[in-house]
Amino acid sequence: MIEIDALTKVYGAAQVRAVDEVSLHVGTGTVFGFLGPNGAGKTTTIKMLAGLLTPTSGQVRLGGFDVARQRSAAMAQFGAVLEGSRNVYWSLSAWQNLMYFGRLKGLRKARVAERAQDLLTDLGLWERRHDKVGGFSRGMQQKVAIAAALIADPPIVLLDEPTLGLDVEATRTVKNWIAEQARELGTTILLTTHQLDVAQELCDRVAVMRQGRLVADLPTRELLARFRERDRYEIRLEGAAPPGFDAVTREGVTTINVRVSDPREVYDVVERLRAQGAVLESLTQVQPDLEDVFLALVSEPSHA
Amino acid sequence: MHEVLRAEIGKGLRVQLAHPVGHVITLLISTMMYLGLQFVLGQGELRQDLLPQTLVAIGGYWFLQYAGLVMVADLIEEKRAGTFAQSQMSPAPPWLPMLGRLLTASIFGLAVAAVAALVPMLVAQIAIPLRWAALLPAVLLGVNALAFTFLLASLALVSPMIGALQSLFTSLVLLLNGSFLPLELYPDWLATAARVLPTTLGIEALTQTLFEGRTLTQLWTGGVLPWLLAHTLALTAVAGLLFARNHRRALESS
Numbered sequence: 001m002i003e004i005d006a007l008t009k010v011y012g013a014a015q016v017r018a019v020d021e022v023s024l025h026v027g028t029g030t031v032f033g034f035l036g037p038n039g040a041g042k043t044t045t046i047k048m049l050a051g052l053l054t055p056t057s058g059q060v061r062l063g064g065f066d067v068a069r070q071r072s073a074a075m076a077q078f079g080a081v082l083e084g085s086r087n088v089y090w091s092l093s094a095w096q097n098l099m100y101f102g103r104l105k106g107l108r109k110a111r112v113a114e115r116a117q118d119l120l121t122d123l124g125l126w127e128r129r130h131d132k133v134g135g136f137s138r139g140m141q142q143k144v145a146i147a148a149a150l151i152a153d154p155p156i157v158l159l160d161e162p163t164l165g166l167d168v169e170a171t172r173t174v175k176n177w178i179a180e181q182a183r184e185l186g187t188t189i190l191l192t193t194h195q196l197d198v199a200q201e202l203c204d205r206v207a208v209m210r211q212g213r214l215v216a217d218l219p220t221r222e223l224l225a226r227f228r229e230r231d232r233y234e235i236r237l238e239g240a241a242p243p244g245f246d247a248v249t250r251e252g253v254t255t256i257n258v259r260v261s262d263p264r265e266v267y268d269v270v271e272r273l274r275a276q277g278a279v280l281e282s283l284t285q286v287q288p289d290l291e292d293v294f295l296a297l298v299s300e301p302s303h304a
Numbered sequence: 305m306h307e308v309l310r311a312e313i314g315k316g317l318r319v320q321l322a323h324p325v326g327h328v329i330t331l332l333i334s335t336m337m338y339l340g341l342q343f344v345l346g347q348g349e350l351r352q353d354l355l356p357q358t359l360v361a362i363g364g365y366w367f368l369q370y371a372g373l374v375m376v377a378d379l380i381e382e383k384r385a386g387t388f389a390q391s392q393m394s395p396a397p398p399w400l401p402m403l404g405r406l407l408t409a410s411i412f413g414l415a416v417a418a419v420a421a422l423v424p425m426l427v428a429q430i431a432i433p434l435r436w437a438a439l440l441p442a443v444l445l446g447v448n449a450l451a452f453t454f455l456l457a458s459l460a461l462v463s464p465m466i467g468a469l470q471s472l473f474t475s476l477v478l479l480l481n482g483s484f485l486p487l488e489l490y491p492d493w494l495a496t497a498a499r500v501l502p503t504t505l506g507i508e509a510l511t512q513t514l515f516e517g518r519t520l521t522q523l524w525t526g527g528v529l530p531w532l533l534a535h536t537l538a539l540t541a542v543a544g545l546l547f548a549r550n551h552r553r554a555l556e557s558s
Contacts (some may be wrong), residue, residue, distance in 0.1 A: 049388075052389055052392065053555065073395070080393055086385040092322070096318055103310070106396070
């Protein structure tokens, strides 16, 4: 479990509040999406969570241990892959990296070897375990970094942009693996990403930061539901657009977006289309995705 | 704790040995530099009366120079690559991986110093008497050099100018610690100034036991040993304070 209470970081003489009274509680086995535009305060929050940065005020507890006062116990609960850095030694092999990071976490050599074998096999790297990580593809390097973060089987894992720069196949592997870690092993995963489709697919809960403050912290479904636009419908027709409608036709399919004040008005629109001989292919209420929600949240004052 | 230390040393050795060319070049330079230097200073000949004492000093210099180089280069690279931050997100206290790095650096420093001393000994037939009394001064010389390496490493955590500072100090050490001429041939004021630098007092203590047959008691009453201890403690204290201050700043900027 991750508990963040009234976490604040103020920088310099100008008293810039990079993080302002942020509170979050992330339950065990949750994949938690921590989102925000650049400069929102995500990285600062993550660094305080990882014990790399001292908060001006507030508290972070990992698995019940205060990061500031019980650092050693808190770090034993935690593994991280940080964005923008290699995280592992490129001049060492995947095996050597895992052995080092496992022992650094205080595990005995035999235990680390056992765990490293499982992780490398799961990630499809076992055959290349003795190759230097520097010679790996970006996706393979990222897999080694993730394995290093998980080598001591920590109950809490921070993954900062884990799929950034990965190809489709590697992204799929990493996503499946994150889901499996949380659902089957009960690992709490804090995921930060700008790839909102990844966040939407993986996260049980999402928080959005803007200008150092949380502007949303809700289960993903609930967050999406709050932004559902009850008055917008998408009508798809076979063939060309009928006259009198604002429509887009592409590859033989016409799409019409209609906005109504009462859902019953949709019947009238459909009736008008039928009268003009249009062939209805589908009629759906427009559902926002996480990108729509995110853009709405970061461009307006707090919503949740 | 031992597991962490062993892991850190093992990792450090593997990382360093993954790129052996730099080490081989340093070994070649270290073996050639001393004899070349003494040949020039002796105006075309190797002066046997000066060789033993200066050889001990050049060994001290190489230990300091190479341990410092390995330590600082390793830290800068780890900070850049993000592995420094990773190593700090562990249950181990922050100083423990640092100690492991220091011990790794000392292995490389010792290897270069040993080769830098042994090759001239064989080539120029330099005899160095071995005495048990020299063991403690030798160990203290090493600890003194490592305390300075720790200080450099603590500065390297935050200072972009560390390369220039390191070059400046190691050059001064080479010039003044007795690698060119024994310390007793310096003017008093220069010998006093040289003793402020790392390794000089350790070399003085070591040469007094090896070549003058002094006992540890004589070293203590003569003042060399207390000064060496005080110098080492002062270096360690300053380095420790700098580490405590800069470690946090290094993580914040990582």
